[in-house]
Amino acid sequence: MAAQAKHDWADDDDLDEITTDLPPPQKIQNKDGSTTIIEYRYNENNQKVKTTRRIRYITHREVVNPRVAERKSWAKFGQSARDPAGPAPDTTSVGENIIFRPSINWRKDAKDESKDPNAQAMKDKLKDKKVKCRICNGEHFTARCPYKDTMAPIGEAAGADVAAGMGDEAGAAGGASAGVGAAGAGKKGSYVPPALRGAGGAAAAGAGERMGGKYGERDDLATLRVTNVSEMAEENELRDMFERFGRVTRVFLAKDRDTGLAKGFAFISFADRGDAVKACAKMDGFGFRHLILRVEFAKKAQ
Amino acid sequence: MRPVLLAGHERALTQIKYNREGDIIFSTAKDQHICAWFAHNGERLGTYHGHQGAIWTVDVDPTSTIIASGSADNTIRLWEVKTGKLLKTWDFPTAVKRVEFNEDGTKLLGVTEKRMGHLGTIVVLDIKVDPEAEQSDEKVMTIVCEESKATVAGWSYLSKYIIAGHEDGSVSQYDGKTGDLIYNVNVHELGSPITDLQWNQDRTYFITASKDKTAKLITAKELEVLKTYVADTPLNSAAITPKKEFVILGGGQAAMDVTTTSARQGKFEARFYHKIFEEEIGRVRGHFGPLNTVAADPTGKGYASGGEDGYVRVHLFDKGYFDFNYEVERERQNRLAAQGGN
Numbered sequence: 001m002a003a004q005a006k007h008d009w010a011d012d013d014d015l016d017e018i019t020t021d022l023p024p025p026q027k028i029q030n031k032d033g034s035t036t037i038i039e040y041r042y043n044e045n046n047q048k049v050k051t052t053r054r055i056r057y058i059t060h061r062e063v064v065n066p067r068v069a070e071r072k073s074w075a076k077f078g079q080s081a082r083d084p085a086g087p088a089p090d091t092t093s094v095g096e097n098i099i100f101r102p103s104i105n106w107r108k109d110a111k112d113e114s115k116d117p118n119a120q121a122m123k124d125k126l127k128d129k130k131v132k133c134r135i136c137n138g139e140h141f142t143a144r145c146p147y148k149d150t151m152a153p154i155g156e157a158a159g160a161d162v163a164a165g166m167g168d169e170a171g172a173a174g175g176a177s178a179g180v181g182a183a184g185a186g187k188k189g190s191y192v193p194p195a196l197r198g199a200g201g202a203a204a205a206g207a208g209e210r211m212g213g214k215y216g217e218r219d220d221l222a223t224l225r226v227t228n229v230s231e232m233a234e235e236n237e238l239r240d241m242f243e244r245f246g247r248v249t250r251v252f253l254a255k256d257r258d259t260g261l262a263k264g265f266a267f268i269s270f271a272d273r274g275d276a277v278k279a280c281a282k283m284d285g286f287g288f289r290h291l292i293l294r295v296e297f298a299k300k301a302q
Numbered sequence: 303m304r305p306v307l308l309a310g311h312e313r314a315l316t317q318i319k320y321n322r323e324g325d326i327i328f329s330t331a332k333d334q335h336i337c338a339w340f341a342h343n344g345e346r347l348g349t350y351h352g353h354q355g356a357i358w359t360v361d362v363d364p365t366s367t368i369i370a371s372g373s374a375d376n377t378i379r380l381w382e383v384k385t386g387k388l389l390k391t392w393d394f395p396t397a398v399k400r401v402e403f404n405e406d407g408t409k410l411l412g413v414t415e416k417r418m419g420h421l422g423t424i425v426v427l428d429i430k431v432d433p434e435a436e437q438s439d440e441k442v443m444t445i446v447c448e449e450s451k452a453t454v455a456g457w458s459y460l461s462k463y464i465i466a467g468h469e470d471g472s473v474s475q476y477d478g479k480t481g482d483l484i485y486n487v488n489v490h491e492l493g494s495p496i497t498d499l500q501w502n503q504d505r506t507y508f509i510t511a512s513k514d515k516t517a518k519l520i521t522a523k524e525l526e527v528l529k530t531y532v533a534d535t536p537l538n539s540a541a542i543t544p545k546k547e548f549v550i551l552g553g554g555q556a557a558m559d560v561t562t563t564s565a566r567q568g569k570f571e572a573r574f575y576h577k578i579f580e581e582e583i584g585r586v587r588g589h590f591g592p593l594n595t596v597a598a599d600p601t602g603k604g605y606a607s608g609g610e611d612g613y614v615r616v617h618l619f620d621k622g623y624f625d626f627n628y629e630v631e632r633e634r635q636n637r638l639a640a641q642g643g644n
Contacts, residue, residue, distance in 0.1 A: 067366070071326065072325075079310075092339075098304070102548075
């Protein structure tokens with residue numbers, strides 16, 4: 001097994017990593033009358049496979065016409081002459097289960113199926129139409145947008161190229177489209193999504209923080225917003241700096257998409273809020289790369 | 303239910319027959335051998351070799367001793383069921399499209415094709431149900447179908463009549479002894495051939511399937527149409543189920559058009575209709591070609607279907623099949639039960 005070149009973790013359950021010999025097949029008589037048979041074999045990839053079967057033998061006794069019984073003992077002939085007793089696998093197989101239940105309402109049941117072609121026709125009609133999200137320009141409906149609670153639609157956030165609060169995980173997926181910062185939230189007269197309402201200027205950060213994605217809720221309490229970060233800063237450096245205070249679950253450093261330079265702010269999430277409080281107190285005003293960091297708790301989006 | 307798939311043929315199935323006790327299934331296809339299978343588990347008993355062309359039809363005598371087959375090599379052959387031995391060959395000028403034993407297995411009818419200047423005929427042969435016996439060469443009777451060739455034919459109860467279905471959609475009744483035409487009735491749409499004719503258990507009535515997308519239940523004595531089952535596809539086969547009052551129809555559009563349509567549109571399903579109420583009560587899918595033949599197990603426990611796809615599918619019905627009753631049927635049963643109680 002150790003020599004196994006391509007090892008698929010998904011197979012782990014079925015693999016025995018230690019021994020190289022196949023264990024002998026086991027037969028266990030269960031209490032309920034069934035038998036468990038455990039067998040080992042190598043599959044075509046030379047992986048060891050454990051097969052566990054539970055079998056219950058049921059003796060089904062049927063009284064048949066003596067002529068029928070006699071016919072069952074007949075020798076096979078023709079192309080089957082050499083087949084052993086029992087159905088030969090090359091000619092006889094068992095098909096998939098078919099549910100056949102006679103019913104008067106048969107046609108009504110069938111109507112549900114007939115909807116399928118209609119649905120198909122609709123699909124064909126829409127095949128050439130691209131779905132475009134108004135929030136992030138992604139290929140999904142606006143209602144399905146992962147940022148719909150935290151971002152304004154794209155038109156209202158014109159020019160906002162702030163990758164505000166994109167989480168590590170979301171950052172990969174969101175990419176360019178996520179650039180619609182919470183900047184739009186501050187603009188007067190424009191539509192403000194409910195998630196950003198009443199948050200004021202500071203909301204930019206708070207909302208951005210929410211955009212950390214599905215982890216947002218959990219991180220809120222222990223996330224710090226760090227501003228006045230040097231352009232040259234790296235995420236690793238920030239992580240090293242803040243790890244002194246406790247376990248850091250997430251570091252996000254906003255970077256310019258084109259130049260790759262940091263934008264000057266970052267979010268640090270701690271596993272424990274106590275650590276975050278400590279870090280906030282110590283790091284606020286800390287000098288880092290000729291700049292004085294400003295550290296505060298990230299505000300939660302309303 | 304889990305059907306048993308029998309893959310003993312390389313080409314399209316042409317006919318399936320159960321023997322009288324329902325324990326052996328015989329299948330013929332356009333390849334050149336007959337297969338015999340055990341119905342309970344799908345085990346193949348053997349194959350019968352000797353025909354030189356597509357085999358169109360097979361029938362087994364009531365004692366399951368011999369089978370007869372008709373083929374496109376212009377012969378009817380007689381085989382011993384147990385060993386696969388060829389017992390006898392009768393030669394004809396054209397292909398044989400249908401064979402059927404009468405109720406006691408002493409007579410065999412064969413339907414020959416109209417071709418090469420020969421008219422379609424129905425021939426009757428005397429059979430000795432004994433693998434050792436010498437079979438006679440002589441044709442006892444020959445009925446010539448002058449108007450429209452017969453496509454299918456069968457013996458009625460007591461071998462009293464020979465009933466034939468014709469290419470023009472009509473059904474004729476001939477005297478079983480003299481071969482005289484008694485009736486000819488147009489039952490199906492004019493010009494749509496009758497593709498199958500199967501009897502109920504006592505052979506007093508039969509069901510015909512036709513390309514006009516209907517199947518009809520007809521009495522043997524008066525050729526009166528009792529019931530009509532309307533399908534939405536040309537039918538190749540129809541069978542009457544024992545035990546339950548159903549009929550099974552098999553069809554699908556013509557084999558030549560199959561590749562141009564999807565399986566769903568092809569309607570390759572066995573259709574179950576209630577025999578009395580003429581209503582469709584369900585379908586069984588599974589084949590990926592038209593159904594060429596369906597056969598009902600004489601014990602009523604299941605049915606087998608053979609398709610253009612080369613597979614035989616043997617089905618054993620679930621409990622739901624036997625439990626199904628129309629409201630009126632249930633009421634009647636309850637009433638009878640109540641009367642029995644008093």
